[in-house]
Every structure is written in C-alpha cells, then in structure tokens.
Amino acid sequence: MTKRTGRSREALAPGSVGGAQSIRRAVRMLRILAAGQEHGVRLTDIVNEARLNRATVHRILRVLAEEGAVEQDAETRRYMIGEEVSLLGLARTARFPIKAVADPYLRHISEQAGDTVFLTIRSGFDSICVDRKIGSYPVKVLSIDVGARRPLGVGVGGLVLLSFLPEADAANIIEANRQRLAQHQLNAGKLTERMRSTRARGYAYTDAGVVRGTKAVAVPVFDAARNPVAAISIAAMSDRLAAGRVAGVVELLTEQAAIISRRMMAISRARHRAAR
Numbered sequence: 247m248t249k250r251t252g253r254s255r256e257a258l259a260p261g262s263v264g265g266a267q268s269i270r271r272a273v274r275m276l277r278i279l280a281a282g283q284e285h286g287v288r289l290t291d292i293v294n295e296a297r298l299n300r301a302t303v304h305r306i307l308r309v310l311a312e313e314g315a316v317e318q319d320a321e322t323r324r325y326m327i328g329e330e331v332s333l334l335g336l337a338r339t340a341r342f343p344i345k346a347v348a349d350p351y352l353r354h355i356s357e358q359a360g361d362t363v364f365l366t367i368r369s370g371f372d373s374i375c376v377d378r379k380i381g382s383y384p385v386k387v388l389s390i391d392v393g394a395r396r397p398l399g400v401g402v403g404g405l406v407l408l409s410f411l412p413e414a415d416a417a418n419i420i421e422a423n424r425q426r427l428a429q430h431q432l433n434a435g436k437l438t439e440r441m442r443s444t445r446a447r448g449y450a451y452t453d454a455g456v457v458r459g460t461k462a463v464a465v466p467v468f469d470a471a472r473n474p475v476a477a478i479s480i481a482a483m484s485d486r487l488a489a490g491r492v493a494g495v496v497e498l499l500t501e502q503a504a505i506i507s508r509r510m511m512a513i514s515r516a517r518h519r520a521a522r
Contacts, residue, residue, distance in 0.1 A: 271298060272306050277372065279316065279327050281395040286324025295426065344467070344476050345376050347509045351502040352478070356381040358498055361482040362388060366403030366464075367475065371419050372396060373404035387481040389456035397423040399437045400430045402450040402464035403477035408437075409444040410466050410474040416441065449496050450477075453484070461487035465499040470511050478503050 278295045279287055293303050307325060310316035314330030348365050356363045356379040365377040375394045380386055390401070398408040398419050408416050420427070420434050427437065444450045448465070455462045464479030478499050480487070487495065 268306065271296065271302070272310060275303065275306060275310070276315065276327065276331065277370075277395065279325055280393070281372075282324070282326055283391060283393060283395075284326065286319055286322060286326040288324055292325065343513060344506070344510060347513065348377065348467075348476070348478070348506050351506055352377060352379045355379070355478070355480070355498055355502055359480055359482075359495060361480050361486055362386060364390065364403060364464075364477075364479045364481065366401075366407065366477045366479065368398065368407045369395070371398055371422050373398050373401065373407055373477070375403070383482070383486065385483050387455070387457055387460050387483060389460065389462070389481045397426045397430070399423070399427060399432060399440075401456065401479075402452055402462045403479045405440060405444055405450040406464045406466045406477040406479075407474050409441040409450065410468075410472075449499070450479075451492065453487075455481050457481070459484055463487060463492060463495055463499070465496065465503050467503045467506050467510075469507070470514070475510070476506070478506075 275292060275296055278292055281287070289300070289303065289307075292307075293300050296303060307316055307318075311318065311328070313328075315328045316325055317328045318325050344367065345365065352363050352365055360381040360383040362381055363379045364375050366373050366375050368374075372395050375390050375392055378388075378390075378392050380388070390396075396404055398404045408419060411419070420437055424434065427433065440450075450464045451462070453461050460481055461484050462479055462481040464477045466474040467476040467478060469475045480495055480499065
C-alpha cells in the first residue's frame with residue numbers, strides 16, 4: 247500500500263476553474279482517481295484518460311486538492327481521492343440499499359462455498375465493487391478491493407452487468423470505454439463475443455481470473471424490469487472452480503441472487519405505496 251504523506255499543493259499550477267464544463271471535467275477526473283484506489287494515478291495517465299491538456303488537468307487538480315477532494319502522495323507524486331470525498335459519501339449510507347439487503351445472502355454464499363464473494367454494481371460506464379465476503383477456505387482470493395472501479399465488461403462482475411443490458415445501451419458503453427478497454431487487452435469484437443456467451447449461459451465465467459492461477463464466475467441480480475442492478479461473483483483458486491464444481495456454484499449464486507431481487511422489489515413496492 248502506498249504510504250500517504252499528506253496533500254501536496256505546491257506542484258499544482260495556480261489558476262481558476264469555472265463553469266459547467268469544468269465541473270464535468272472535475273467529476274471525470276475524480277472517477278479516474280477512484281479507479282486508482284490507494285495506488286494512485288500518475289498525472290500523465292490522468293491527462294490521457296481525461297483527454298485534456300496537461301495545464302487544464304493541473305488547474306482542476308489544484309482546486310480539488312484545495313477542497314480536500316484530491317490528495318497527492320509527496321513521494322510517488324501520484325494523485326488519489328481525498329478524504330473529503332469519502333466523508334461526503336457518509337451522508338448517503340442508505341443510497342445503496344442493495345448492499346444492506348444482500349449482506350446476509352453474500353455471507354451465506356461465502357459460508358457454503360468457502361470462497362470469496364463479491365457484490366458489484368454499475369455506475370455509469372463503470373462497475374464498482376461495493377462489498378466482499380471472505381470464505382473459510384485457507385487460500386483467500388482477494389482479487390479486487392471494495393471500492394474497485396473498472397470499465398464495464400472488465401472482470402466477470404462487470405461482464406455480467408454489461409451483457410444483460412439492452413444491446414444498444416451495451417454498444418454505446420463499449421464505444422465510450424473503447425480507449426480504457428484497450429488497456430485491459432479488450433476490443434469491441436472480443437467483448438461482444440464474451441457478452442454473447444454470457445447471455446447464452448446465463449452467467450459469466452473466466453478460467454483466467456485477476457489473480458494468476460484463479461478462476462471466477464458471476465451471475466446477475468435483476469430488478470422488476472429484468473435490468474441488471476448488481477452482480478454476485480466468486481473468485482477461487484483454479485482447482486476450486488473445476489468443471490465439475492462450476493454448476494453447483496452457479497446454482498448457489500443464482501438462488502441467492504433471486505432472493506435479493508425479490509427483496510429489492512418488495513422494498514421498491516413498499517416505498518411506492520408510502521409515497522402515495
């Protein structure tokens with residue numbers, strides 16, 4: 247983990263940032279930094295991903311740093327999400343009810359399967375891991391952390407979320423993420439083929455997980471309109487997800503995903519009645 251030595255403001259060029267366009271650019275940069283988690287993101291990578299010139303990125307980062315929304319590691323010079331953003335998020339802990347609803351079912355899966363279970367949701371063009379339960383098997387596969395943000399289609403959770411969207415929506419997302427997907431050795435053709443296989447099976451599967459020597463599988467959690475609102479996945483050592491075991495793991499995941507879907511629909515109906 248990168249040691250954080252405090253926000254560095256001296257390296258940030260002076261200047262003012264204003265207007266709706268700058269706000270959109272700032273939010274875009276925060277999303278880029280969120281993907282870097284504790285590792286942080288280099289200025290060069292922010293410039294490339296944001297598709298802005300270096301001076302503009304510097305000015306926006308300066309303002310965000312002054313507001314505590316961005317921090318810069320004084321040793322590595324990498325930028326990361328600041329403390330203020332995390333504190334602001336605490337004001338809306340009920341914003342993601344699916345995390346609370348899913349909690350006992352994720353625990354059940356991890357207890358039954360013995361492997362690490364992840365809950366992933368969609369945020370715009372990205373997937374975000376919002377929960378993780380560690381199983382009892384001695385070798386833990388902690389492939390991604392809670393808060394990990396990746397382009398939709400990367401990883402089995404993101405692949406499930408993308409695959410079960412309407413095709414036009416999925417195509418738009420792939421095009422918008424084209425440059426970022428290339429960084430994960432994915433192009434539109436390869437990803438479209440993976441989506442086709444995922445829809446045909448009803449779940450996503452990979453025999454080459456994020457961590458070397460692991461496999462992963464994921465199923466969708468649907469809302470009342472059959473839109474994917476989350477993905478539940480398991481990552482395990484390769485021998486733990488051998489061909490003979492995958493069907494049983496998928497069945498366990500699918501059963502619990504269906505329960506979560508029903509619980510979320512019931513909550514939605516109850517809120518609708520209360521709002522009348």
